[in-house]
Amino acid sequence: MPPPRGRDAARTRADLLTAARTLFARDGYDRVTLRAVGDVVGVDPALVVRYFGGKAALFSEAARLEIDLPDLRGLDPEAMADALVDRFVALFDSGDHLLALLRTAATSPEAAGALTEALLDQAGPALAAVAPDHPEERAALVGSQVVGLAFARHVLVVPAIAAMDRDRLRGWLGPTLVGYLTGPAPV
């Protein structure tokens, strides 16, 4: 049993935020109710709107994404593949931010914009830095495979993909991602 919840606004706020993130990651924006968020923490739903201003604001704070790709320049292909897969897999295997954003992006243009922006503005430059040409296309293709993997693994839960450990993911996806980034462009 956790210590019997003192009246600590900062702690309550933080608890609400992580509870919301978990629920958003599992159910998506529309199907999460402020009542449910409050229940998880054991607090009245009105507090949620008091602390965050409303459901939309709660979401945008809970789903803020930080991709933090390492510098890929100078890495040999193998190392680059490992770095990419490791970082992206960590992003959706541990941490609910990406999943919350992904689930919600499917039906909310704002969330879709936020996810696209995170992918393009945060991961984009690091990816483009090692692309010999067509940097936007290459970065976007990497993003598409990452998003597809996250979807298959956590939303669809395709058994063959959900069962892969990180090594296996590295083995399959590494070549694809590095190929998109540094391989030859079509015609």
Place this chain on the structure above:
Amino acid sequence: MPPPRGRDAARTRADLLTAARTLFARDGYDRVTLRAVGDVVGVDPALVVRYFGGKAALFSEAARLEIDLPDLRGLDPEAMADALVDRFVALFDSGDHLLALLRTAATSPEAAGALTEALLDQAGPALAAVAPDHPEERAALVGSQVVGLAFARHVLVVPAIAAMDRDRLRGWLGPTLVGYLTGPAPV
């Protein structure tokens, strides 16, 4: 102006179905209302539940997916790549079934199951037929890239990807898909 809607149940039903499919593809299950579906056709929402039994039944009829992959056996890699990309791109570039299912799968376990099942049971065997080993993993990886592409192109609308024509998609994705299917497996 279309002919002033006679009282034709079959036609009304069909119109409702395609209207629903379009809306589901654009907004996802939760954000589509039976009122909206009725409005598109110019008919009372109660008719929708009369004809289909309810919103859930309407969706599952509207989003029924037929993937219809051609036989890939005996094709050289280039031809196989073209066949795969062409079919999958057609599936989400023209036709709302896949998009409706994809948008909804993000937040509905039933829709997620339906999409997974379509991918595995319909496309799976055709893909597995040309896989030298690990057929489930290979088919699932193809599926993950296809889903990611659909998501990036139609949900996120990443400019670099939304702008690609079919030839360019073939050039970028063909090698990846064929690589997943017939390339060497990791270690």
Place this chain on the structure above:
DNA sequence: CCGCGAAGTCAATGCTCGGTGACTTGGACG
């Protein structure tokens, strides 16, 4: 021209949700 069944309408019901504002309670501090 009439009547009857199918096609479509209408109003109402019950539910859930986000958000609001007045209220109560806890605890730190003097």
Place this chain on the structure above:
DNA sequence: CGTCCAAGTCACCGAGCATTGACTTCGCGG
């Protein structure tokens, strides 16, 4: 021990939704 403000609660809107069942209207066959 008492005061006082922040932390938390409570009851309550107003809106939107799917679904229901009784009603009305169209149009075809006789």
